[in-house]
Amino acid sequence: MSDKTVDRVAAATPAPVARKIKGLSDRAIAWIFVAPTIFLLLAINIFPLIWTIRLSFTNYKANRINREPEFIGLRNYERILTDSDIWLNMQATAHFLFWTIFFQVLIGFTLAWLINKKFKGNDLWTTIIVLPMMLSPAVVGNFWKFLYQPQIGLFNYIVGFFTGKDPSSFEMLGSVNLAPWSIVIVDTWMWTPFVMLICLAGLRSIPDYIYEAAEIDRASKIRQFFTITIPMVLPFLMLAVLFRGIENFKMFDLVVQLTGGGPGSTTELTSINLKREAFEKWRTGYASAYAIILFVTVFGLASIYVKALNKVKER
């Protein structure tokens, strides 16, 4: 069967191409196949990265293309890393990162643990829970903007119903104190299912005989949970934390749709600030240095992520 396929492929190869590749080694043919991908990778990823590094040492402005950029050494990096406003943006990002990961892990693990129990309608509930992460962030942003409306929003109405507060007395997106929490709530709503799925994979990878052995040893359910379930799921949880950490560090679309970085700059995450520096203030050199700082941070986190992934694979 395979011989026939090979013969058919050989017969279908145009004569000029067949003449050209005749006599080429396997290694050379492999290079011919891989070369377009390598070329695209160099053109789309590596070249822009090197160019950004170069620009980060200059005072280049993309809206003044006729002006020759001056080499200013590490001044852009020095400015960024001593700027208290950028430090505040980093803190806003840290607040967003910490609380989204905390809630997503807590709720995601609990949901996975519940879904892992065998009950009727188990698959249907899994599908329903997973729905939010299938939506586009732009849609979710707009959708929650309506839910947060003080006059007609369902969110304010529910909070008012349970706390006895007037629903129009507070504004989630317009308040300096509440706006950072409003983006945490939406991201948690959207991405908890993702953490749940990873935890579920972890829970389902635990063989039943371990629990059976624990039962024979008369270990209580709580003991089983803390000495079997948690340690076995931990690498998966770590993976989920790193994955969400890297993703949320780059968060842009959802927050732009919801608050646009406001009120003031309370929800201005680093990626939003970077976009403003690059495409509103047109400080391209400065924004390039800013992008490199974020890139190194994400790259560092990604290295830890790969290490965690290898640990999971070893299991």
Next chain:
Amino acid sequence: MSNFVNGLLRFRRGPWEMLATIIIALGVFMLMQPFVIWAFTYSFITTLVGTVMFIIVSHFPEDD
């Protein structure tokens, strides 16, 4: 602890990767902490050192 130090002295991958990971995590923490601005200032160089170190030490030989 002594295994960790021995691994470092013998240039083994595991302990060196662990050290690089700690440096990266420290750099990320320094970048985002709300306490002192000097830590924010030196966060980038810390993360960069950790990341470059991670790339280099991941080519070290595995533990025996």
